Amino acid sequence: MGNYRITKVNTLHEGWRRLLLLTIRIPDGRLIEREVFDSGDAAAVLPYDPIRRRAILIRQFRAPVMHSGDDDTLIEVIAGLLDGAEPEACARREAMEEAGVRLRALELVGALWSAPGATTERAHLFLAPYALADRVAEGGGLAEEHENIEVLEVDLDDLARMVRDNTITDLKTLALAQALLIRHPALFERR
Structure with a gap:
């Protein structure tokens, strides 16, 4: 080659x-x-609460998904274009805008091409622990971007079930959910 x-x-x-x-x-x-x-690079993050055993996902409108004949919304991890920022700063910014959660520590999973046959976008993927006290705002996205984001706090058992049952249809979300299962298996053990 x-x-x-x-x-x-x-x-x-x-x-x-x-x-x-x-x-x-x-x-x-x-x-x-x-x-x-x-489009340039993006960052995506899956916040998880290790104490309450929950993760934050979002549901938002996606025109390409609707155009393909699926539902008009998609359940995904928090994500956004870097817009000149460092990946870590973007992940923190998007977490606050989309889900109202303040993130401190970020664990890099990798920087992966989103769809290398069609776009220049490389997604920097992160896992990030959070606590209930870090939920400091409502989230929902930026009004001027017409995001209308619904914040979902899901039980980690439900997240694992979504992976097993193939109900996660967004690639970055599947990659981060699987990374959480592989890297932090104790979170998914019965207590």
Whole structure:
């Protein structure tokens, strides 16, 4: 592999995200074109309360999911685009905006390509313990972004069941729920 080279970049649309048309010279010398959503990196975080054995998820409207024929909302972890911030700062900012939770310690799970065949987005994934006292605001997202987020505090047993039953349909949420199960199995033991 190798010897691929971008020879031309055209901006097809500039809006919330940019849609680019890349012209690429492939190893045999031919030119191919690929459409790419250029959005930059994102951060996603799964806050969990180890004392009360709960995790915070959110439910929000997702136009692509609705367009594909599914429900118009999706249950997911807290996430947002970096917008020039460091991944840790973004995770903390989004946790406060979307769920009203103040995060201190962040445990990096990894930086993973969201959908490498279509977007430049790489998601920095974190787990983050929190306590009831860290729920300092209502959350719900920013009104100017029309997020209308519903904050869900789910029991860790229910989260584990959602993983087992394949009811989590968002990839970053599944990755973080599985990471919590693997990295902190004691949280899921019967007490």
